[in-house]
Amino acid sequence: MSDLLSITDLTMTIDDHHILKNVSIDVADGECVALVGESGSGKSMTAKTVLAMQPKRAHLTGSVAVNGIEVVDRPAKQIRTVRTEHVSMIYQNPRSGLNPMRRIGAFIVEGVVDAGSMNRTDAHAKAVELMKAVRLRDPDKLFDRYPHELSGGMLQRVMIVGALMNDPKLLLCDEPTTALDVTTQAEVIAILSELQQNRRLGMLFITHDLDLAASISSRTCVMYKGEIVEEGQSDTILEHPSHPYTSALINARPTLDGSRDVRLVSVAQRMAEVEAQGVAA
Ligand SMILES: Nc1ncnc2c1ncn2[C@@H]1O[C@H](COP(=O)(O)OP(=O)(O)OP(=O)(O)O)[C@@H](O)[C@H]1O
Ligand SMILES: [Mg+2]
Incomplete structure (x- = not known):
């Protein structure tokens, strides 16, 4: 049986620069894998390839498969299926993903309603259930608020709700707490970890922090200059790095x-x- 996410021998070049070199990462159903490395090592580029969101001029070789569906150099329709049904992504800065002129409720439900996978009433009910799961109080009041009325931590929880509306099996988290203050970081990490375990989500968790990686993931892949240089149990890597x-x-x-x-x-x-x-x- 194939893994939920299988990245195999993935290489990316942009204008003759090697951005990724023979990257292989597997994430099984319900497993949290951390991808750790310093700035510019290639973590975000790796995640972007899973949604086929790499820059247009990037040349890829190798394979990226989600639930057995290949996304490297595949038709837009196949990629759309992966994006709408299988994978969601959470980014570092929640404000960058939100239209400041749209109310929170519209942002949360529009994706699934526009895709035709849920009617507005069901989408509303699902949003309320998820907002409770991420400990956002007064969901109905929040629906009518605009992004600038919410704190960074609340907005990141709104993004998590939006990401889970289509029940993805795989969640890509790209430094989801780096832009938040320390107390809020801990809260958002706890929520993500709880959701990952309760919903048996597969998760690729990107961070530059090995301690954080060990606290949330069972396995860690360490990336340096576009290559995975070390991979293993997160605790072991932290205690005995090779x-x-x-x-x-x-x-x-x-x-x-x-x-x-x-x-x-x-x-x-x-x-x-x-x-x-x-x-x-
Ligand atoms: N649009 C782009 N066009 C060309 N090169 C890019 C582009 N975006 C990123 N890169 C390059 O790709 C490499 C990997 O970048 P990436 O964003 O994946 O790093 P990262 O590990 O996510 O870093 P950070 O921790 O700062 O987010 C870097 O050398 C970067 O300069
Ligand atoms: Mg990045």
């Missing part, structure tokens, strides 16, 4: 001043040292 890049990421955990820039600079420095010694692949 690739120098993974160790560099772990050693660059937040310091008390919490400066992310300092962390990323230290990862880059460490990898430059490692590469100079010829240890890295």
Whole structure:
């Protein structure tokens, strides 16, 4: 039986630049897999290929299959089926995915109603049920609100509701809490984890944070310069990393001043040292 998501030997080039190199990632039904790496390593590009949303000039080889349906270089109709029935994606900044002039309720129900998969009454009932599941209070009042009236954490929960309206089997989460404040981050992570387990969702969870990866996923894939350099049980990777890049990421955990820039600079420095010694692949 094939996995829910099977990415096999995926390579992406843009104008002769290698963006992804022989990437293979599998996500089984109900499994949460983390994809971890620093900025620019290729995490978002990997997720975009699952929805065939990579830049037009990107050239792909290899295979990306969702529930056995191939999406690399396939007709628009086949890709539409995957997007509307099998996979949803949650992005870093919830505001960027919302039309500021549309009310929250319209945003949530329009996808499934327009696709003809649900009538307006059923869609409303489903939205209310999901809004309760993500702990949004007073769903009916929220329906009439505009995006600017909601906090970032509430908006991200609205995006999660929108993403689950069509009962996808696979949820792609691309740094879904990076744009939120720390308390809200923890709340949204807890909600995502709960939904993933209760609904047996397959999840590809993208983050630059190995600790967060270990807290939400059972398996972690570490990406460096477009390649998966390490893969295994999330706890094991955190405790016994085998690739120098993974160790560099772990050693660059937040310091008390919490400066992310300092962390990323230290990862880059460490990898430059490692590469100079010829240890890295
Ligand atoms: N539209 C584009 N056209 C050409 N190259 C791009 C495009 N978008 C991204 N890239 C390049 O692809 C590489 C991978 O980018 P990607 O967005 O996947 O990184 P990422 O791991 O998601 O980083 P971040 O943590 O900052 O989100 C980078 O070198 C980036 O410069
Ligand atoms: Mg990204």
